[in-house]
Amino acid sequence: MKQFEISSEGGAATHSETGTRRLAVNAAFLRDIKDDNQDLKMLLDQITPITRHPQTAANHWPELITLMSDLRDQLALHFSLEEAYGYFDDAVDSSPQLSVTAEVLRSEHPFLFAAIRDLSDQVSEVCSDRPEEVNHFIEQLDSFRRVFEKHEENELELILDSLDDDLGVGD
Ligand SMILES: [Fe+2]
DSSP states (O other): OOOOOOOOOOOOOGGGGGOEEEEEOOOHHHHHHHHHHHHHHHHHHHHHHHTHHHHHHHTHHHHHHHHHHHHHEEEEEEEHIIIIIIIEEEEEEEEEHHHHEEEHHHHHHHHHHHHHHHHHHHTTTTTOOOHHHHHHHHHHHHOOOHHHHHHHHHHHHHHHHHHHHHHOOOO
């Protein structure tokens, strides 16, 4: 089964030889984007109970198709906002370690988006009266959610580390 493993291989983190510019985060903006994204939270809150049990999912399949397409669109917006306002090139200040983490996390967006786009395509191809297809889809979705939640967690950690770095706290 295909898992949505995110790897930094080939990511922008390997391109630090391009000079002194470093990728940094606008910690306040990035945090605002996450806090303000009520639509994304609402969608995930609607999808979670429906997909907790395969039979429930099967009973709500047309609704799930709509929700998955809404989730794809929301994530497209979410990643674009983060990339437009949450990350920036910093010529001077940011620490090399934070910059590497920022590069890795930003480079996960295309993989995450490709995964949710595939899922929103797949959901409409599933025969909801075939339990094995429903189960398979739910496993794929759960796997995506774990990777996405980890990504979000790591970005929140990066926000905190960047704030500490600005304040001169920590190592
Ligand atoms: Fe992100």
